[in-house]
Every structure is written in structure tokens, then in C-alpha cells.
Amino acid sequence: MPAFPEAARKALADTQLRRNLAHATGTIRAKREAVVGEVAEWEELRLAGAAIKDNTLRRLDEHLLTLEASLQARGATVHWARDAAEACEIVARIAHGHGIDEVVKVKSMATQEIGLNEALAAHGVTAWETDLAELIVQLGDDLPSHILVPAIHRNRAEIREVFRRGMADAGRPAPPGLSDEPAELAAAARLHLREKFLRARMAVSGANFAVAESGTLVVVESEGNGRMCLTLPEVLVSVVGIEKVVPTFADLDVFLQLLPRSSTGERMNPYTSTWSGVTPGDGPQEMHVVLLDNGRTRALADEVGRQALRCIRCSACLNVCPVYERTGGHAYGSVYPGPIGAILNPLLKGVGVDEQTDSLPYASTLCGACFEACPVRIDIPEVLVHLRAKVVDAHREGVPKPEAVAMKSAAWLLSDARRLGLAERGLGVANRALTRFGRRVLPGGRRALGRLPWPGSLWTNARDLPAPPRESFRAWWRKGGRP
Amino acid sequence: MSAREEILAAVRGALREADRTEAPVPRGYRTVTPPDVVDLFAERVVDYRASLTRCTAAELPDAVRAALGPARKVLVPDGFPIEVAGSADSAELDTFDAVVTTAALGIATTGTLVLDHGPGQGRRALSLVPDVHVCVLRQDRIVPGVPQAVAALDPARPQTWISGPSATSDIELTRVEGVHGPRTLHVIVVAD
Ligand code: SF4
Numbered sequence: 001m002p003a004f005p006e007a008a009r010k011a012l013a014d015t016q017l018r019r020n021l022a023h024a025t026g027t028i029r030a031k032r033e034a035v036v037g038e039v040a041e042w043e044e045l046r047l048a049g050a051a052i053k054d055n056t057l058r059r060l061d062e063h064l065l066t067l068e069a070s071l072q073a074r075g076a077t078v079h080w081a082r083d084a085a086e087a088c089e090i091v092a093r094i095a096h097g098h099g100i101d102e103v104v105k106v107k108s109m110a111t112q113e114i115g116l117n118e119a120l121a122a123h124g125v126t127a128w129e130t131d132l133a134e135l136i137v138q139l140g141d142d143l144p145s146h147i148l149v150p151a152i153h154r155n156r157a158e159i160r161e162v163f164r165r166g167m168a169d170a171g172r173p174a175p176p177g178l179s180d181e182p183a184e185l186a187a188a189a190r191l192h193l194r195e196k197f198l199r200a201r202m203a204v205s206g207a208n209f210a211v212a213e214s215g216t217l218v219v220v221e222s223e224g225n226g227r228m229c230l231t232l233p234e235v236l237v238s239v240v241g242i243e244k245v246v247p248t249f250a251d252l253d254v255f256l257q258l259l260p261r262s263s264t265g266e267r268m269n270p271y272t273s274t275w276s277g278v279t280p281g282d283g284p285q286e287m288h289v290v291l292l293d294n295g296r297t298r299a300l301a302d303e304v305g306r307q308a309l310r311c312i313r314c315s316a317c318l319n320v321c322p323v324y325e326r327t328g329g330h331a332y333g334s335v336y337p338g339p340i341g342a343i344l345n346p347l348l349k350g351v352g353v354d355e356q357t358d359s360l361p362y363a364s365t366l367c368g369a370c371f372e373a374c375p376v377r378i379d380i381p382e383v384l385v386h387l388r389a390k391v392v393d394a395h396r397e398g399v400p401k402p403e404a405v406a407m408k409s410a411a412w413l414l415s416d417a418r419r420l421g422l423a424e425r426g427l428g429v430a431n432r433a434l435t436r437f438g439r440r441v442l443p444g445g446r447r448a449l450g451r452l453p454w455p456g457s458l459w460t461n462a463r464d465l466p467a468p469p470r471e472s473f474r475a476w477w478r479k480g481g482r483p
Numbered sequence: 484m485s486a487r488e489e490i491l492a493a494v495r496g497a498l499r500e501a502d503r504t505e506a507p508v509p510r511g512y513r514t515v516t517p518p519d520v521v522d523l524f525a526e527r528v529v530d531y532r533a534s535l536t537r538c539t540a541a542e543l544p545d546a547v548r549a550a551l552g553p554a555r556k557v558l559v560p561d562g563f564p565i566e567v568a569g570s571a572d573s574a575e576l577d578t579f580d581a582v583v584t585t586a587a588l589g590i591a592t593t594g595t596l597v598l599d600h601g602p603g604q605g606r607r608a609l610s611l612v613p614d615v616h617v618c619v620l621r622q623d624r625i626v627p628g629v630p631q632a633v634a635a636l637d638p639a640r641p642q643t644w645i646s647g648p649s650a651t652s653d654i655e656l657t658r659v660e661g662v663h664g665p666r667t668l669h670v671i672v673v674a675d
Binding site for chain 2 (some may be wrong): 009020023024027028040041044045047048049052053055058059060061064073079080082086130131132133136149150151152155156159182183186189190193194197198211222223224225227228230231232236249250252253254256264266267268269270272273275281282291298300301
């Protein structure tokens with residue numbers, strides 16, 4: 001994956017993408033605001049959600065052991081996976097153990113994070129995504145671009161093409177004469193997938209929550225594909241990040257209020273399924289839970305970044321983010337896009353390891369909208385700033401990053417009044433010279449400088465730089481403050 | 484070291500310096516209750532584009548028949564409180580037009596039905612596969628909000644929370660009812 005600024009440039013040039021994104025984020029934002037406004041105790045719920053998650057994280061080892069014991073007592077088998085490869089290995093082994101070469105899947109961030117579908121394919125097992133948007137992504141050989149609406153970058157005509165081309169290879173072909181009406185497209189998916197649900201012997205899911213005390217797993221969804229996967233096959237494997245644990249069943253009352261309203265802007269999502277191990281005569285009779293680390297303990301060790309593990313993946317922060325709204329999810333190069341992706345990826349993978357991950361903490365304006373929207377009050381701007389410092393530290397040994405150089409010269413300039421005065425006078429001259437590079441006008445009427453020559457181009461390639469004023473503040477002040 | 488030991492050790496290592504005392508959790512949200520829960524429930528169910536009938540116990544058989552409409556093959560789980568022409572639990576769910584069930588409780592503020600798959604509700608797949616779901620709920624089973632529902636439910640039982648018919652907004656955010664679950668949800672609220 002290219003670093004964020006480069007990937008963003010491509011996304012910004014895609015007008016279809018920008019239009020879809022602006023429409024999607026705007027619509028969901030308005031719905032969310034309306035239903036959040038209905039709840040008088042919203043702020044208290046956010047505080048409760050944050051406190052429960054923090055308390056759980058502080059004693060994560062104890063809660064994990066409780067969860068393991070209650071799952072086992074309810075007839076489930078518990079596996080632990082240090083990383084992606086180990087988790088995929090476990091799922092493949094369970095499939096092979098039953099002679100199964102095809103599984104159905106509920107949309108799950110954790111299984112995407114570990115690249116389960118590709119790993120299973122390498123083991124000779126085909127994994128079918130059953131969420132409509134994930135199906136569109138999978139049949140189109142594409143990548144998801146939003147946590148909640150992964151195919152938001154596609155329009156109906158494209159989806160029709162994806163179905164017409166892809167369905168036949170994957171099973172029941174698209175009906176002849178399929179139009180691009182959403183209802184018809186959904187009906188085609190219903191028929192295509194029903195065949196798979198009724199045939200599948202094994203399903204793979206994630207979980208939105210895992211209750212330590214009762215061994216209850218919770219999956220929240222709207223289409224019913226989740227319920228199909230969770231009840232029809234004989235074997236169910238759930239891949240669950242270790243941060244998903246909540247202590248008691250009663251704690252769910254907070255999260256089942258926070259999640260749907262923050263996520264889809266509904267009072268409640270159409271379907272929520274809970275199950276505690278195996279129920280005789282109802283649903284899968286063999287159950288496995290894979291508890292996944294894959295960097296979560298690394299994030300836990302970061303005392304500022306730890307709060308990112310409270311995340312309930314509602315995607316509210318994406319929809320309010322001015323950067324995400326313009327670039328979309330692909331630019332973040334990860335299954336976790338947007339503001340949460342900008343902090344979660346470096347926390348899970350570590351900084352100073354690859355350029356792409358290191359570029360993410362800079363993919364933000366630090367406007368704070370994400371913190372306002374977050375139902376578990378993750379202070380994303382705080383973590384971004386903290387991670388920027390860590391990125392700079394990680395690069396201190398080698399060639400300094402341009403940002404570090406710029407900051408250093410800014411510090412030199414700003415720490416001395418005389419230097420600043422000289423520089424400001426210089427700016428007036430520079431202004432006249434620089435406006436020649438571009439004549440764009442920013443919203444609000446201020447003029448923008450066009451592309452600057454290197455090294456300024458590192459900044460202006462992906463951003464508009466407002467033209468400096470003709471006169472410095474100090475000069476204007478000396479004149480008595482009249483324009 | 485096994486993966487289990489290693490992960491637990493990493494968790495403990497990450498928390499070595501952390502303050503492990505529990506912070507208080509504000510629980511004021513649990514005391515908030517709306518005024519008329521039955522009316523609110525009815526209003527919110529309809530908001531989800533489900534249909535709704537209110538009736539007395541004596542009117543229930545007619546109400547169920549009316550809700551089932553033209554459905555020919557109807558699933559009726561064991562323990563359903565009234566006689567309805569139909570078959571009990573079946574392996575060939577896909578061949579049925581409709582299913583009638585009861586529910587464990589209803590949530591007013593969200594218009595949600597909760598099935599815990601006790602008598603009259605059938606196993607989980609029953610209310611999922613047929614295209615029409617008629618759900619009968621006694622009025623006194625309606626609780627004000629999510630906290631009261633969670634407090635009343637038994638985590639040991641599998642649960643299905645249903646808020647309106649199955650729906651997707653994955654194609655250009657246009658809402659389409661019914662992808663996999665029932666496309667039609669009809670709720671009957673029974674007084675007394
Ligand atoms: S960080 Fe907060 S707002 Fe963003 S997805 Fe996670 S819980 Fe939702």
C-alpha cells in the first residue's frame with residue numbers, strides 16, 4: 001500500500017467516489033444526530049460505556065480467564081491465537097477436521113484483519129461472504145471502503161455488472177434481465193445466498209461483544225445473513241479480538257443502546273443474536289471461539305493509545321471526519337479506515353515499521369469531530385498527537401522526516417521576536433512571488449497558493465495552502481490596527 | 484510457551500504499571516422511563532415498517548388469521564397459545580410461507596421484539612427462514628427500555644432481538660426490506 005498522502009491523491013481525483021462518500025456520510029450523520037437527540041441520558045451512556053471498557057481493559061487477563069471458563073462450561077471449545085497466521089491456521093484445521101471445503105461468513109472486522117478468506121483459500125477452503133455489501137466486494141474482487149457500508153464506493157449500475165459477471169462463477173447465477181433497482185439486486189443476492197446457507201456445514205463469525213460472566217457472544221446485524229450463519233450450519237467458529245470482552249450480561253444494556261444509534265442511526269438494528277455456547281436442538285452443535293491478540297496487547301501497553309481498544313466499531317467517527325469524507329476508506333490501506341484506523345493501525349502494528357502505517361497519524365486535521373461522535377469517548381485527537389510524536393521518535397535515528405525539519409525551523413523562527421519580524425516581512429515579498437504559482441480561491445474567498453516548489457510541494461500536493469496576507473500582523477499593529 | 488500463556492503474559496506485562504482499581508460506572512441511564520410504554524411500542528414498531536394490530540385475547544384467533552392472509556403453509560411452534568392451522572417444527576423451513584410465534588418481551592423505546600426461544604417461539608431458525616413472521620406479544624410483556632429488557636432476560640438462553648423486518652441499505656443507501664430474514668413482520672399486541 002502507498003502511504004496515505006499518495007493514496008489520498010488518487011481517491012481525491014475520483015469524482016464518483018467523492019460524490020458517493022459525501023452522500024453516504026451526510027445521510028448517516030443526519031440520521032445519527034436525530035436518534036441520538038432522542039436519548040436524554042446520552043452523555044451518561046457514553047461515560048458508562050467508556051468506564052466499563054476501561055475497567056475491563058485494566059483487568060483484561062482476569063476477564064479473559066473468566067470468559068474462557070464460562071465458554072467451556074457451556075460446551076464451546078476455546079482457542080488462543082497470537083497473530084493472524086495462527087488464527088487462520090486454527091480455523092482451517094477445524095474445517096479440515098470435518099472434511100469441509102466451503103464455509104459461509106458473517107461480516108467481521110477481525111476476520112478481515114487477519115486475511116482469513118485468502119488464508120482459507122490457500123488451504124483449499126472457500127469462504128463465502130454473506131453480508132450484501134461484502135458479497136458485492138467479494139464478487140467484484142474489490143476491497144471494502146467503509147466499516148458499515150463496505151461497498152459505498154459502488155453505484156447500482158456497477159453492482160448489477162458485478163452480480164452478472166461474478167455470481168455464475170460463485171454458484172447460482174444472477175437472474176436473466178436483472179435490472180439495477182436496489183430491490184431487484186437484493187432479491188438476486190437473497191436467492192444466490194440462500195442456496196449457500198442451506199448447504200453450508202460450517203460458518204465463521206466475529207462477535208460484537210463477548211460476555212465474560214456468562215460466556216455469551218453477541219452479533220448485531222440487519223439483513224438476517226448473520227442469523228442464517230449462526231443457526232443453520234453444524235459447526236460455528238467465532239473469531240473474537242481479546243478487547244471485545246465485557247464483564248457481565250447486564251453491561252450489554254449500555255452497548256446495545258450506544259451501538260445502533262451511533263452506527264446506522266437507528267434506534268435498534270433489525271437483528272441482534274446472542275448465544276452462550278451450545279443449545280441442544282437449536283443451532284450449531286459444535287462451537288469454537290478463537291481469542292485473537294494480533295497486536296492488541298501491544299496497543300494495551302501504550303498508556304495513551306490503550307483507549308483505542310474501547311472501540312465498538314460503530315463507524316461514527318468515519319462519518320464525521322472531513323478527511324475520510326473526501327478520501328474514502330481505501331486510502332488508509334487497512335480494514336480499519338478513518339479516524340479510528342489512523343490510530344488503531346499504528347497501535348496494533350507498531351510505529352517505525354513501515355511508511356504506510358507511519359503516515360496514518362498525519363491523516364487528520366485534528367478537528368476533534370471524531371471524539372465528539374465516539375460513543376465510548378475515545379480521544380482520537382489526543383492519540384493522534386501522541387502517535388505523531390512516536391513516529392518522529394522512531395525516525396530520529398535515520399533521515400529526519402520533512403515534518404520534523406519543518407517543525408524544527410518553525411521552532412527556531414518562533415522562539416525569537418526579531419527573527420519572526422524579519423520572516424514576516426519576507427512573507428510579504430514571498431506572497432507576491434508565490435501567488436504566481438496559482439490563482440485558486442478557497443471557499444471563503446481567500447486566495448490559495450498553487451503547488452509550491454519542493455520541499456513545499458510535500459505539503460501542497462495534497463492540501464490547499466492559503467496565501468499569506470499582504471501585510472504582517474505586527475506591521476498592521478504598528479500602523480494602529482487599521483487595514 | 485503456548486499461545487494462551489503468551490497472550491496472558493503479554494496482557495499482564497502491558498498492565499504492569501497500570502492502576503487496576505475499578506472506576507465507578509455511572510448508571511443513571513437505568514432509571515429513565517418513558518410514559519406510556521404500550522403506545523410508544525406500537526408507534527416505534529410501525530416506524531420500522533412492520534405492521535401492527537392491537538386486540539383482546541378473545542379477538543386473537545381472528546387477528547392471527549387476518550395477519551397470515553393468503554399464506555398456505557404455516558409453521559406453528561409447540562406451545563403457541565391458540566389453535567392455528569399449520570405444522571409444528573419442520574426440517575424443510577424453506578418450503579413454508581409464514582411462521583407465527585410469541586415473544587419473551589417487547590422494548591418500547593426501540594420497538595424491539597425479543598425472542599428467547601421458549602415455548603411458542605420455536606428454535607432460532609423458525610422465525611428466520613419463512614418470508615412472513617407474525618409475532619404475538621402480551622401487552623404486559625412490554626418493558627420501557629433496553630436496560631429493563633437486559634435485566635429481565637436469561638443469558639443462558641439464546642436470544643433473537645428483532646426490530647422491524649430484515650433490511651439492507653447497502654446499495655446506494657436505499658433501504659430495501661428483506662434480504663434474508665422475513666420481508667414482512669406483523670406484530671399483534673394482546674391486551675389483558
Ligand atoms: S472509535 Fe469510536 S466512533 Fe470510531 S468506530 Fe470506534 S467506537 Fe465508533
